[in-house]
Amino acid sequence: MGLAKQAKTLSDEQIKLVLLHISTTRNVTRNRVIFLLSVKSGFRAKEIASLQWKMLVNSDGQMMDSIHLTNTASKGKSSGRVIAIHKDLRKALDELYEQVSKKKSFQLETAYVITTERSNQTSAQAIVNTFQRWYSDLGFIGASSHSGRRTFITNVAKKISAVGGSMRDVQSLAGHSNLQTTQRYIEVDTLSQRKVIDLI
Numbered sequence: 001m002g003l004a005k006q007a008k009t010l011s012d013e014q015i016k017l018v019l020l021h022i023s024t025t026r027n028v029t030r031n032r033v034i035f036l037l038s039v040k041s042g043f044r045a046k047e048i049a050s051l052q053w054k055m056l057v058n059s060d061g062q063m064m065d066s067i068h069l070t071n072t073a074s075k076g077k078s079s080g081r082v083i084a085i086h087k088d089l090r091k092a093l094d095e096l097y098e099q100v101s102k103k104k105s106f107q108l109e110t111a112y113v114i115t116t117e118r119s120n121q122t123s124a125q126a127i128v129n130t131f132q133r134w135y136s137d138l139g140f141i142g143a144s145s146h147s148g149r150r151t152f153i154t155n156v157a158k159k160i161s162a163v164g165g166s167m168r169d170v171q172s173l174a175g176h177s178n179l180q181t182t183q184r185y186i187e188v189d190t191l192s193q194r195k196v197i198d199l200i
Contacts, residue, residue, distance in 0.1 A: 006184075008142035009151040015039055017138055029099065032092045034114060034130060038148025040086035042156075042174055045127040045145045047073055051113040053100075056085075056093060061101070061108070063094060069175070081175045149174075 010018070022031045037043040037051070050073035058064055064085075071080035085093065096113070100106055105120075112121040131145035140147075157170045167183070 007144040007146035007150055008140070009154050010039065010140075010143065010147050014138075014140065014143075015151075018134060021134060021138055029092060029095045030114060031130070033089070033096050034127065035134075035148065036086065036089040036092055038131070038145070039151050040089045041067060041083050042149045042152035043069075044124075044149060045131070046124040048114060048127050049112075049122050049124045053097065053108055053111045053113055056113070057097065057108060063090065063097065081172060083173060 018035055019032065022028060022035060025031050034048055037048050043051070047069060051067070051069070052073070055068045055070065055073065056064060067083045067085060069081050069083065073080070093113075100111065100115075101108075114122050114127070116122050116126070128145040131143075131147070135143040135147070153170060153174050156173055157167065160166065160169055171178075
């Protein structure tokens with residue numbers, strides 16, 4: 001993906017605006033989960049649509065600390081990964097699970113996290129369309145379903161060294177088989193570049 005075609009990253013203020021906007025939608029909890037899976041876990045649209053509760057909940061019905069995304073739910077054979085659940089996402093997932101697990105038709109082994117009123121699962125294209133609608137409503141230029149993923153990868157890359165990690169950890173969290181792919185996702189910070197020059 002060339003730089004000119006990349007989705008714009010989201011600022012902290014824009015993230016807050018999206019969450020505020022979602023709070024006015026019909027399926028608030030589900031929609032919050034969709035957005036946070038993108039911006040706090042770096043999920044692709046296909047991964048959001050393919051996520052099942054068995055990847056989040058153990059056999060005792062308890063939410064795990066990490067999402068165990070399988071290869072089949074992701075882009076390909078090397079994209080499956082384990083991602084710690086951000087506290088905001090955890091809260092939204094707990095709320096959604098509380099709602100859906102009470103239904104008589106709910107079966108942990110087969111249930112998808114994101115469903116619609118007409119179907120027990122959704123499609124990647126429906127997720128893409130949902131993001132497009134939200135960003136269009138808010139007047140965000142250049143934002144797409146990939147914006148949350150780029151934002152996640154950029155933010156992780158900026159902070160990973162502070163916790164003793166490396167770009168390989170960023171690559172793993174992104175589910176990329178190639179480190180160069182991960183590096184192309186990261187938004188350049190010109191202010192940081194200016195500051196680091198003053199330090200050398």
